[in-house]
Amino acid sequence: MVSINYYLGLAIILFTIGALGVLIRRNAIIIFMSVELMLNAANLAFVAYARYWQAMSGQIFVFFIMTVAAAEVAIGLALIVTIFRSKDSIDVDQMNSLKG
Amino acid sequence: MSLQLFLFLVLAMVAITSALGMLINRNAIYAALFLVLNFATVAVFFLLLNAPFIAVAQVSVYAGAIMVLFIFVIMLLGAESTGQTQSIAWQRPLAITLAIILLLEAGFILVGQRSLVSPVTGALPPGFGSPTQVGTELFTSYLLPFEVTSVLLLVAMIGAIVLTKNEKK
Numbered sequence: 001m002v003s004i005n006y007y008l009g010l011a012i013i014l015f016t017i018g019a020l021g022v023l024i025r026r027n028a029i030i031i032f033m034s035v036e037l038m039l040n041a042a043n044l045a046f047v048a049y050a051r052y053w054q055a056m057s058g059q060i061f062v063f064f065i066m067t068v069a070a071a072e073v074a075i076g077l078a079l080i081v082t083i084f085r086s087k088d089s090i091d092v093d094q095m096n097s098l099k100g
Numbered sequence: 101m102s103l104q105l106f107l108f109l110v111l112a113m114v115a116i117t118s119a120l121g122m123l124i125n126r127n128a129i130y131a132a133l134f135l136v137l138n139f140a141t142v143a144v145f146f147l148l149l150n151a152p153f154i155a156v157a158q159v160s161v162y163a164g165a166i167m168v169l170f171i172f173v174i175m176l177l178g179a180e181s182t183g184q185t186q187s188i189a190w191q192r193p194l195a196i197t198l199a200i201i202l203l204l205e206a207g208f209i210l211v212g213q214r215s216l217v218s219p220v221t222g223a224l225p226p227g228f229g230s231p232t233q234v235g236t237e238l239f240t241s242y243l244l245p246f247e248v249t250s251v252l253l254l255v256a257m258i259g260a261i262v263l264t265k266n267e268k269k
Contacts, residue, residue: 071256
């Protein structure tokens with residue numbers, strides 16, 4: 001069996017790449033995808049711990065995270081579509097006014 | 101090197117490369133497809149970790165529904181390749197520095213608490229992570245959170261409909 005440290009290391013690397021994507025990209029959709037990547041890295045850590053402590057709670061929590069991610073994506077993409085309609089751009093630098 | 105470790109290392113390379121591809125690619129569609137590949141490899145990791153239900157849910161919910169929604173919106177907006185307008189010059193170096201700090205910090209904590217993570221040894225209980233067990237847990241110990249989830253999804257659905265409703269006056 002592969003040691004848990006390998007899985008946690010991979011989760012850390014994926015989470016860092018996601019955080020880097022949020023920090024350096026300007027495209028709102030790419031930023032959203034980076035957030036999904038971070039959630040997924042957290043899921044990987046949860047499942048790894050669930051396996052190594054032989055507890056089902058970790059897997060149940062991943063199930064709930066997936067639900068929240070789906071809801072978040074639906075709302076987020078609706079927001080992006082609305083912003084695109086009014087600004088004709090999804091560059092986050094353009095979103096600098098409170099008035100829509 | 102055992103077969104499982106070899107499989108893990110190859111898949112980890114694929115996962116990291118596809119994540120970097122998503123980060124670097126200018127075209128949003130290619131980035132989305134790289135992310136689908138990443139989700140698929142993570143699903144295989146879930147299988148390796150005795151979580152078949154979560155693995156299938158990962159493929160159908162993440163790689164299926166969520167990414168299809170992403171690609172749908174990208175094509176709908178026609179925003180495949182928005183140019184990178186770099187308005188703040190020091191932003192990228194600062195972001196990379198912060199990411200390296202995050203990586204080192206998390207790695208330090210991981211190495212530091214290596215002794216704390218002592219796995220439960222012995223054989224897995226039969227049916228660990230199977231849909232039967234996940235369902236039993238969901239509907240006994242986690243019944244209330246499960247019901248709250250349905251309300252959350254309903255709110256998300258109503259919110260998406262209200263937000264994208266075209267108000268023609």
